[in-house]
Amino acid sequence: MQHRFHPTILREYDIRGVIGETLGADDARAIGWAFGTLLREDGGRTVAVGYDGRISSPMLEHALVEGINASGCDVVRIGLGPTPMLYYAEASDEQIDGGIQITGSHNPPNYNGFKMVFRGRPFFGGDIQKLGKLAADGAFTSGIGSVATLDILGKYIERLLEGLAGIEPAKLETLRVGWDAGNGAAGPALEALAARLPGEHHLLFTDVDGHFPNHHPDPTVEANLADLRALVASKNLDFGVAFDGDGDRIGAIDGTGRVIWGDQLLMIYAEDLIKSRPKDQESVTIIADVKASRALFNRVAELGGEPLMWKTGHSLIKSKMKETGAPLAGEMSGHVFFADEYYGFDDALYAGIRLLAATARLGRSVTELRGSIPPMLNTPELRFQVDEARKFAAMEEITQRLTTAPGAEVTSVDTTDGVRVDTADGWWLLRASNTQDVLVARAESDTSEGLDRLLAQIDAQLAASGLDRTQSAAH
Known part of the structure; x- marks a missing residue:
């Protein structure tokens, strides 16, 4: 056959x-x-x-x-x-x-x-x-x-609970947490897990329903966190955790309703992991994808870790973890990978447990941990349609230009996955999606004027390859 x-x-x-x-x-x-x-x-x-x-x-x-x-x-x-x-x-x-x-x-x-x-x-x-x-x-x-x-x-539930091993129960019993399963496949597991957790736990949409009647199950889109944000506000909870449709990606908000993006979560996990390790142990490698904030890589280095920027994609990250022996990795998309006391795969339920563990071990609320992250001005992921046959060719042209004649404003060009360009204003990224006929862009700066200049550089590179970001928005 x-x-x-x-x-x-x-x-x-x-x-x-x-x-x-x-x-x-x-x-x-x-x-x-x-x-x-x-x-x-x-x-x-x-x-x-x-x-x-x-x-x-x-x-x-x-x-x-x-x-x-x-x-x-x-x-x-x-x-x-x-x-x-x-x-x-x-x-x-x-x-x-x-x-x-x-x-x-x-x-x-x-x-x-x-x-x-x-x-x-x-x-x-x-x-x-x-x-x-x-x-x-x-x-x-x-x-x-x-x-x-x-x-x-x-x-599986018993194994998840091992993520709280060694923490004094008193440090967990005062926690009040909201959870949103989004009618996805994690619902029944979340119910079983929450029933065993110390503290107070409020659950949303744990009934599995393939029509997703309450909201789309993608916790990295801020609009999909509205119900969780309302729950945290109405009950005055410490923080909230949300899952995607199959429970391998996590989203989170703090007690004030601020989103904790994927790279910000990784900063919290990295601090907990590095500070929990004996001082005489070798420095640990922590991996993040090319879309992550510069603040994350700086923070890992400040903590004594070895930050490593790698290609976007959960399979690519998992493979790089095995190669480097990294105990922790994450992506902006909410995939978080713990090989520290776990198996190295992306598990949002376990990541939720490790957020409980981090706030207890570090002795600071999730809101305080989120508040200590340096404020940066960045774009969301900008996705725009480019024909499948054109997207990789266009990226080759842009990479060639930037690596041979980058221009005076460019301080460095990283070609790990597309191009990530550093300038005095911050950085910008342009890469081809491996799963859709789109190019993906992102930029980050300390100032709004700097962000505008970074976006102008992206547009100039696109224009040189006959593309216009504003005329080909992907939906």
Whole structure:
């Protein structure tokens, strides 16, 4: 049997498409069969399978399991839950060799997709392209696999609670926290977790509903935090935590309603981690993506850590953590990765626990921790449409110009992921998205005038490549 996927669904970090248009049961079956084939060729045998709360997820799960079994691999079904629970199943059980989570993450309700882990490492990029070629060639192994069901939620909750180990209960019992599951897959796990936590906890939208009736499940968009902000204000809570649709990205606000962005959360986690380590230990590497504030990299260095700027993308960050041995990493998008006392994958529930731990260990409220972060003027992520065939070519042209004739105002150019340009005014970033036909820009300065000058430099580079940021806004 040969199978060709719609060309848009094999993404850099995962597989994702629109149900009934670019993604369906036949695709899920082929994904399972191809993944199982690759696993068998690598000496593996058993695949854990989980799914999120989207309407299409049970249908895709049924077909995926059929495909995995057809390859001769066995399946362990863990059922409905957040993506990090699937990662936990794979990481904590030596009998499980790989895992697939069916999830549309923070995409609209008519989307769905697959996030994969293979023999303890992220499955992305070239792995996904190899899976697509294998399916197109019909080069599947065949066999008859078994299916077992595993209720892992209880063990997962126990493991999350270990993030509070060693902290005096009295330091946690006074905390009052709001949590917003956004009707996503983290809801039931959040209910079970909050029931075990010291302190006072108020939960929003823990009922799993693939229509997302209350708000879109993307906590990095400030408008989606309105309900949590209202809860924190009405109950006078210490802070609030929100999750995306599959529970691998975190958003947060402090007690005054200020958003704590991804790089600001990482500053808090970094301070807690570094100050908790024995003084005679070697300096630790802490990774952030190229979109993070300069204040983060400066703060990590001030604390005695080694800041490392790396490419955007949860799979790329996880791979760099393994390579460097970094105990902590994060992205502006709300993916936070703890290898310190944990497994190194992105788990928003665990990140929420570690925020409780940080405020208790550092002896300062989350509002105080947020307030101590230096104020910077920065743009949100500016995304604008550029044809898939043009976006990488345009970035090559811009990179070439900036590295050969940067101009007097440029002090340095970092090409880790796109271009990140430092000037006396601050910095600006321009990179091609790996998942959409867009370019992404961001800029940060100490002054509004400086920010305007940085944006003008971005526009000048775009214009030199025949592009106009204001005429091609992505929605």
